[in-house]
Amino acid sequence: MATTMLVAFDGSDEARHAVEYAARLLTPRHVFILTAWEPLHRQAAKAAGATGLHQVSWNAVDEMEDPARAEALSVCREGVELAESLGLTAEAHLVESTTAIWSAIVDAADQLRPDVIVSGTRAVTGLKSLWQSSTADNVINNAGLPVFIVPPLD
Secondary structure, eight states: OOEEEEEEOOSSHHHHHHHHHHHHHHOEEEEEEEEEEOOHHHHHHHHHHHTTOOOOOOOOOOGGGOHHHHHHHHHHHHHHHHHHHTTOEEEEEEEEOSSOHHHHHHHHHHHHOOSEEEEEOOOOOTHHHHHSOOHHHHHHHHSSSOEEEEOOOO
């Protein structure tokens, strides 16, 4: 039985591997390639806050002119091209992340209603894992549908 997949795609080697592996194993008929992005002004405000420096008021750049959006759109298109090169019918889905990437993925899944969410993982372990929450873990715990996690290549 063919499935509809929502693939979290950030352009990384792990994301590419996830698309390739899921295409072989899950035999999807339709794929939504999801790339979440955060506006540049919000990234800059977070960075300024993390340094302890006074945060200035950032004037929001028009969304269509935001370099972060342009980069995310390019990454999303790469994902669509990869999926299509594997014989899949792919559709780009670009979303602005207002809180966390995992939340944007779960919200997109609620809207698009795929059969499964596919994601690669960087497989962070050890002490670093105590300080970093995993996007994959949060998607699993909040999506309410099957999640296919593909570990990184060794």
